[in-house]
Structure formats: C-alpha cells, structure tokens
Amino acid sequence: MKRRAAVVIGVNAGGGLTPLDSAATTAQSVAQWLNSVEPGYDVVLLNDAGLTISGTSEDPKAVSVTDINKAVLKFATSPPKYELMLVYYCGHGLYEARSDVWLMNAAPLVPFEAVNVNGSADLAQDSGIPTVVFISDACRNATSNLSLSELSPVNIFPKHNDIPTSVSKVDRIGATAKGDEAYEMPIDGQKQPLLSYALRKAFSDPDPNMVIEVPLSEGVRHAVPNRRLEAFLQRTINNAIDAAGLDINQRIHVSIPSADDIYIAMVAEPAASAPSSNVKTRGDPFGPNISSGPPERTTKPGTTKWYSAGKGFGFNVSDNNEDIFISMSAIGDNSDQPWQDADSSENLNFDSPPDLPGHFESECGLTVTGARIKRVAGKYGSSKVTYLNPEQTDDEAGLIRAWDLNHASEVAVELADGRSFLLPLLEGYLGHVTVDIRGVSKLNYMPADTNFRWHQFSEKRGRIERLRSHLTVAIDEGRFTVESKEQADWLGNEIRSGKALDPVLGLFAVWSYMEAGRRDRISSVRQYMRQDIEADLFDVRMLSRRTPDAEDDEYKLIPACPILTQGWALLESREQILPHSLKEGGRFLENSLFTTFKAGFADDLFEYILKE
C-alpha cells in the first residue's frame, strides 16, 4: 500500500452537453502520471473513453456517481490509511447558485448523476486524511442547456463518525474563476485541457524558485509545494493561449490551506538552480497577475494600514512581533495596478447609505435599497413587522420596522419583480439590504443610533465599514483566505466592536475560518455572537458543528435557511434539515452572494414565515 491515493475522473460526455474531446484521455494520462511519480499513488481511474452514446448510464463505459463513491470509499477509510488523497476531475462542470457541480454521463436524465463539489470538499475536511486535494479541470459557469434545478448533486466523501471533525486540510485547484469557462485546445499537437496541461508542466519543468528540498533517506529530492503552483499554472495557461493566438481568458482559482511543504509530487529532475528556501508565504501573495510587490511595511505596531490595487485590496497588520500583509480579492482586469494607500482611495465603497434612517422607534428593522417591495411578513407569533412606505418609488429605500422580537427574529420580503429573501431581524440593529440584478448583493447590520451599542460602534465605524465592504467583495469573488494563525487572530479581533460583534462580519468570518479548516475559531465567533444578539445565525450554527448541540435550544436559529447562497451546497454534508416550505428553495436560488430566491418561490417562503 502506498501512502497516497488518487481518484481520477474524466468524463467527455457529461450533463448532456456537447462532448469534450480530451477529458477521458487526459484523465488516463493523469492516472498514469500519478502511478509513475514519487511518492507513489494508489490510483483508481474512472473515465468514459470509448463511450458510444452520450447521456446514458447503461453503457458500461459510462462514469456514474456510484463508481466515484466506491472509489473514494476505498481510499477514505476509517482509520485513514493515506497521508494525501487527490481527487481529479476533468469534464463538464456547472456553477450555479454559487455551487460547483461535476456532471456525469447520465446527467441530467438521472438528476443525482452529478457531484456536489463544495459539499464533498466540506466532508473531506473530516476524512482524517491529513491533506485532500481537489483538482477540477472544468467550467464554472451556468449554461442555458442545463440548470441546477434539474439536478440533485451528490456528495462523494463518506461521513465517518469515529473521526473527530476538521482534521484534514482541503486544497482546491480549479481551472477557472467562478462564472467562467475552462478550455481544451491543441497544445503540442494534441488537444488538452489547459489546467491539466499546466499542472503536468509544473512538475516536469518547474521554475527553480518553485521547488523545495525534500530530505529522504536516499538523498535530497525536489518537489513543488501546492502553495507555489498558482502563479506558474496561470502563467503557463496564459502562454498557451497566447501561443495559439486566441482571444480567450482563463483565470484559475486556487485555495491552499495546507502547509507550505505539502506537495502533489516530486519533480522529475532536480531544478536547474538552487531551490528557494523561502517557504514563509505562498508563491505570490498578491494573486497570479499582480507583479508589484507588497507595499513597504511601515505600519506602526498595533495598527492596520489599508492598500488597494484595482479591485484587490490588502492591509498590513502589525503587532509587536511581526508585520503581516494580507491581500484579498486580487483579481480583475486592473490587477496590474500597483498597490497604493487605500485610506485616500476613491475606490472604496462604504456600505451604509447616508440618507437612510439611523433608527426606528423600535430600534429594529430593515431597509431595502435597489428594488421595490411587494410584501413583507415577520415570523408568525414572533414579531410584528410593518412595511412603512408602501408607496415606495424606485429611487427610495423600502423601510421595514419590527417590534417585539424577543432578541431576534426573521423577515420574509418579496420584491416587486417576484424575487424574495429571508433575513434576520436583530434587536437594536438596523439591517441595510442592497439589491441588484443578481439579488441581495450587500447586507449590513448597524446598531440603531439610539441603541447602547451605538457609541462603541461609532468609534470603530470607519474600520468596520471598510472591512465589511472589502470582505463582501472578497468573499463574493471567492478570494478571501485565512492562511495563518496571525491572520485568524487579526480577523477575530477586528470583527469585534467592544463586546458586540458585527453580525455580518461574524458571518463572513465563520465562512473564512471554515474554508481554512479553523473550526475552533468558528465556535469562538458563535459564542461571541450569542453574547450579543442572543441567537445563532443559520450559517454560523451550520458551520460550527455537524450535529445538534443541546445549547442550541437556548438560542433562536435565524433565519431558517443559509444567509449566504453558498451555504445551500453544504446542507447535506452538515446534516441540516430545513422547514418543509423551504426545502425546495435550493432550486430557486439566484447567483447572488446573499440568498435570494427567484420569482416563483415567494409563496412557499411566505407559507413558511406565516404558518410554520
């Protein structure tokens, strides 16, 4: 038995979409490579090479979710046998409602012949295998030919109750950013998917400064750690596209919470020059395309200094021991711009509109900007909710006042265009909702200016609003990662304001901690929020544990479904059961950051809020 395992999947004809040429053969090639590299892999290859008719599960050459489940279960055992497990997929992918899906041959004819990638990666965090790597060489966009509502994607990792939670790091390497396409194209006379081509090249022809030394009993070998792959992969893909003279773009998406010395394979030959000994930070801390270095670190101890570069932003955090630069959201076509002091930047877009009320008589409510409201309702028997300006024009914010929350409750809102959402109402807070064409794009909760929290909040208001604004963009674009203890500490401290914690920042923090595999921090945020709002936000409770806790009964769960759309993909892996009327909500999700239901679901939503 080897110490590493890989499930390699290649599906040309998935999802009833136009068959690909190279997915099956590339998977075969990747499997052969993993069989030959050091350290060795136990490999299961699943591909549909030779499939004669697309869209069938009856052809023995078809790849099914059951095949994948069996293969994963063979390696993801309890107790774990492997130090690293790699799950590679090449084929058609779908990204809708902020959920990644891999499409097998019989999809969508058989709705569950699709893999819930986010849910599977979530379960892999509890596999006990120290490192699990997901490589997805697939599109991440929606298609007019197929909708998530036609599919019931399945998680492929098992749940082992005898393994304590959150012991595995899950690295993810995706062929493209969310909403974009990945490509296969002729390279070196052979059609190849770009990410897979670049990945192989990273181990056959790496840059000297990518490799690290791996001391073995038989001598020193060299490897490319996962954290140093991103810039090389992106550049190799860009070069291949340029060489073909194509006017396309493929920006990879990489998230590497594993340690600096974790690698997929050793390189074929020692690098030409001496490897770099600097493994302190990931290969390019500013993302793949920003060439300028970090700003000079002149931050005074105990302070935070903000910088921006196009759509990206970063900040220097300094304590008495170390200066830390954290960068986020470093993507977009302005990414070559140099980092500049963001405190004076005009690009910053703070969240709290100046002309909205600072409080209602009740000290609680919601404002909705960007769309007219059709109807609102508070939770039956839990609060009184009033729509204050039913004559609202397109330019005005809708004003919703809430009374008698008993700490916290929830409100359902249907917009004039039929879309709807369910959000928390928090005693002493005014929620500000911004709706755009995608749905609810911004959300913040500010203490009412008559509330006791206001004084503490106002002292940190600039920082909180700046952080919230940046995090909204960063999380929306999937570029926010917490990579170190120092960053986790900083985030934890920054989101607090005195004894209170900005609920939306708390929400963002738990999602960031979850992706970084830092669940102890999630529990900490939950406890902190309980002290303040005396309730659990749905996402916070969902991410803090997989099974119910007796203490949960002491706190309201609000709202009754995920606040961030990406939470819907984790309902099964987190064993969450929604109220009956909301169960079909996952089929009506917009692609917005915050859960927004498409037209057609509002009656179910109001059925829930008024009757369940």
Add this chain to the structure above:
Amino acid sequence: MRLLFVHGRAQGGKDPNALKQVWLKSLEEGLAIAGTSLPTGVTVDFPFYGDVLDAEVERLAAPNRNEVSAMGSGENDAYSRFMVSVLTEVQKNASLSDAEIRSEMDSDVGAMGPENWEWVQAIVKVLDKRFPGLTSLTFEVFLRDVFLYLTSRTMRRKINKIIEAELTNEPTVVVSHSLGTVVCYDILKDRNFQNVKGLITLGSPLGIKGVSGHLGLLRHVSPKREWLNAYDERDIVALNPLDEEYFPVNPRISNNNRLKNKTDNRHGIVGYLDDPSIARKIVEMMS
C-alpha cells in the same frame, strides 16, 4: 537493560510499588511456564500516573454513568459521537443483533434522529449480559477515560510527561496495558526514542476506530522497533486487532490473539503477563 511497565486506568490511589510487584509476579509466572528468565541486571520501572489521571478526570468534570445519558442528548456532542461510534462498533464486532438490543430498550418509541442514545444504552445493557464479569460501568468509564485522554491536551501532557521521564538513554523494552497502550503510542509515534528496543501492547483499545480516529494518520512507532500486540479475543477493550484494516501502518504490527486471560473481564493485566508467550517475547526483545 530496562523493562518499563505502563499501566492502564483505575489505578488511582493505589501503591505504585505494590502494583509493580503484582505485574512482576505475573510476569514471573509466565517466565516460569516458558522456562526462561529475565536477563541479569534488568531494572524494572513502573511510572505511575493513576492519581494524575483521576485528578484530571475530576477536573474535567467528566460524566459519570448517570450523566452519560444526558450527554447523549447532546450536551457534549463530541463525547456522544465517540460513544456512539465505539458502541456501534462493539455491536458489530460482538455480533449483537438488532433484535437483542431492541429488547433492552425501555420504550417501543425510538427517535429517528442520527444518534439514538437509547439505542446506545441498550447496547451497553446487552454487553452486560453477554460478557460475564464485564460491567457496563467498567466499560463506559473506561471509554470515558480514554476519550478524555484523547481530547484533553492538558491531561495528555501531564500523563505523557510522567512516562517520558522514564524513557532514558538506557535500552528499554516497554510493556503497556489498556489505556497505557494509547499513552505509549501517543508518546512514541512523535519522538524517536532510539533506546526503546521493543513495544508490547496488551489488551489495547487502539484498534477501536473511535479511538484511532483521534490519533491522526496512524504510523508505526518506529519501523526498526518490534511491536507486538497481544490480546484475548474475549477482551471487549481489545475489540480489534492492530492490522491492515484497523491500524494500517507500515511495517505491520505483530498480533497475537491466542491469549487466554484468566481474569473475570478477560482484560486484567495479570491475565496477560502470566502468558508464557508474552514472557518469552519480553526476554527475546531484551536479548
């Protein structure tokens, strides 16, 4: 050459010297049957952590038998999961049928949630009947102590420190029992004690998935060091062998399941150390 005995749980308040003599007496019985003896000049040490364990259990306000039921409803979901995991594994391993367990349930109304605590308690009741000499109290409390050792870093640090202090430069054979086998594994897996010449684990719970699941990726304590795991198949604590399925490490651990433990619960140390095959192996490791 030294012989290091590492005891299990339930030793708090006892005299370490008296315990050491009990262990030695049993070993001498085994040596006599095997027709051999320890090499001359062997020193025997018996690091004692029984009182520290008890103090830590008390400090952590660990659940007693009555509280376990309450914890099952979710007050400590990690402990609940651990118990569910272990006891369902016991059910499978001991071939306890669903009907047998259902007959021990007080009510016909069963919760359909993922963790039906009444079901778990019924498994314990069946174990009471199935294994003479094994009281449910013993097994539950045993699991509680193992769980606390696995999950409390402070307890681990304090206990490990006591054992580590005895791992000197002198060549040593380590013989461990029950919870002591978990302690020894935890210490030896991370540190290369060159002078440990062999490890013997007796009546070890390391093969229980709920236990090994807390130990991270499993590894041999040292490929160059011999590790013998021996047990009586009737010993409910030593539920599974340390083999490819339950403790996958390289090189494989030697397992001996042919021991016949004479103690009531088939788990007591005196029923293991008096086995001639164990005595012989200790002498072999010392030579």
